[in-house]
Amino acid sequence: MSALTLYNYELDENSYRVRLLLSMLGIQHEIYSVNMLPGREEKSPALLALNPCGTLPFIEQDGTVMFGAEAILAHLARNNDASRKWLPIDGPDFTATMMWLGFAAGPLQAAVKAREVAVFAVGGHLERLKAGARAAFRIMDDHMVLRQIEGKDWFAADHPTIADLALIPSFALSRDFNIDHEEFPALRLWLRRFRRLPGFITMPGIPDYH
Amino acid sequence: MTSQPIWSPVALSNMVEPSTSTGAVVNGAELVVWRDSSGKAHVWEDRCPHRGMRMSFGFVRGDHLACLYHGWQYDTAGQCSHIPAHPQLEVPQTIRMQTFAAAERNGIIWAGATADANAALLPAERTGLVTVRSLYADCTSAKALKVLAATPLPGSADAPTVEAITENYVSLTSGPIRLLVAIQIMGEEKTALHMMATEGAPVAALARYAQDLRLILETPVAEAA
Structure with missing residues (x-):
């Protein structure tokens, strides 16, 4: 190959x-x-x-x-991934994994675009995109508040999936377009957990230190 | 502008883990709330004296908070103790953070208005509380109080019984459920509600109630009428 x-x-x-x-x-x-x-x-x-x-x-x-x-x-x-955990194809967690993966490709792209406008100075309505990003982060934080009450640490399963991985970058980079983390305490804890996973790497805009 | 309470809630205790920091705004003032590695909470002004970088973007090393920008490290008293670019330098006493009193009471981190805020003015201690959530909404604290008093708690059709414990701490009771809400005034139109409940309360239902509350809080008054 x-x-x-x-x-x-x-x-x-x-x-x-x-x-x-x-x-x-x-x-x-x-x-x-x-x-x-x-x-x-x-x-x-x-x-x-x-x-x-x-x-x-x-x-x-x-x-x-x-x-x-x-x-x-x-x-x-x-x-x-032989463990079949990152994409739980056969298990009951497949549905939630795909739903949140779709969320990353859908509503959360407001955050991706807001960052592009703020950092790359490409065209776009920053305030409208920021409002969309904030609304998406609220949906995510509300979800993780309820997950935490159920004793769950991750978006879709008892372990991290590609849903968590697809959602993480927008939140980790939100300070690039001036949305701080303080209003999303459940996401803050989730980001910290994810950062500690083996193989995690940063990109410019995500501090190496934490 | 309303007068500032002596103690303002800034976060739920278990949402700030040891060796982490977060920002918090009280009446427009930007604060950093951080826990050292031993778990003790600290509240400072959210500015590095060096270049004005927000310390809430920084990182905790042992009992020091370090600035993300150039790594200047501050001890728990807010005194700068290490400047990486000048490792041999004995750092002048004048390089220090503005600190505020920090206290934990009833599952909440409270920030004092000054470094020597009187701990006797904190709300009375209660035991057997469980975490519900923090809720951030674009509304005045006055509106938040009004909506909290008018909105039935889960499982009830009637408005709860309201008791003001302090000017920014209320107890809502409905049947067996008791919800304690600490109100953080962030700005004119920004309020955070930090919620704890008595043990045995339906926490998930209360978290959903809080989520629904945000919709009411952010509906303009004219439309809500």
Whole structure:
């Protein structure tokens, strides 16, 4: 099998989601560094030929391209995690895992976009995106408040899943667009727990010290 | 602006783990609430005297809080004791944090308005309490009090019996359920409610009640009428 290549931009939050799982599962891979800013290389003809969406991240292996961070996470977990914990395909936790994975790709993308507007100065309505991000964090905090009352530490199962992994970056990076953590105490504890898992790596904007 | 109570709640005790820090706003003032490795809580102004970086972004090492920016370390008295860029330097006494009194009572961390706030003014101690949650809402504390007094607790159709323990600490009772709410005035239109209940209370139902409460708290008054 040929090497897996991640098309990556170091400051891109969705690329970080995939880097994080690659690290936590210890998956061998190569990195193609995309000049997203200022080059917008992901929209170049050469890269559009690979990923017609013009988005990051995407992966290529054995001539097959897969785009979309959440799909890549599910694909990598399914093929590289013998414990079947990161993607609990056969168990009752599959439903909640997929629901929160969808939440990361849906409502939580307001946070991803808010950060892009704040950090990369790309176009967008920052206040509206921040309001969307705050609403998403509240839904997550409310969920983790109830999970904690049930004695559960993670979003979808008794152990971390790719749902937790997909949700973590937006909260960890929220200070980039001026949303602090103090209003989300249950998420603060959850982030601290996740940071202590083997293989956790940071990206610029997430402190190494904590 | 209302006068500031001597003691303000800033967080639920078990939501700030040993060796961690968090921010808290009281009447517009930014504070850092942190626990040293022995578990003792501290409340300081949320500014590093060096470059003004927020100390709540910092990290705890033993009984010191360090600034994320340049790693300046402050001991539990708020005195700077180590500057990594100048490891040999004996740090001048003048480099220190503004500190506030910190106390834990009834499952809540309280911040004093000054460093020597009178602990006798804290609410009376109660035992047998369980954590419900902290709720942050964009509303005045006056509105929060009004809505708390008017909203039935889970399992009841009637408004609860309200007892003001102090000016920012109320007890709501309905049948066997007793909910204690400590009110943190963050700003004119920002309030945090820190909730504990008596043992045996339906904690999950109370957490959902709190979640529903936020919708009422953030509905503009004209529409709510």
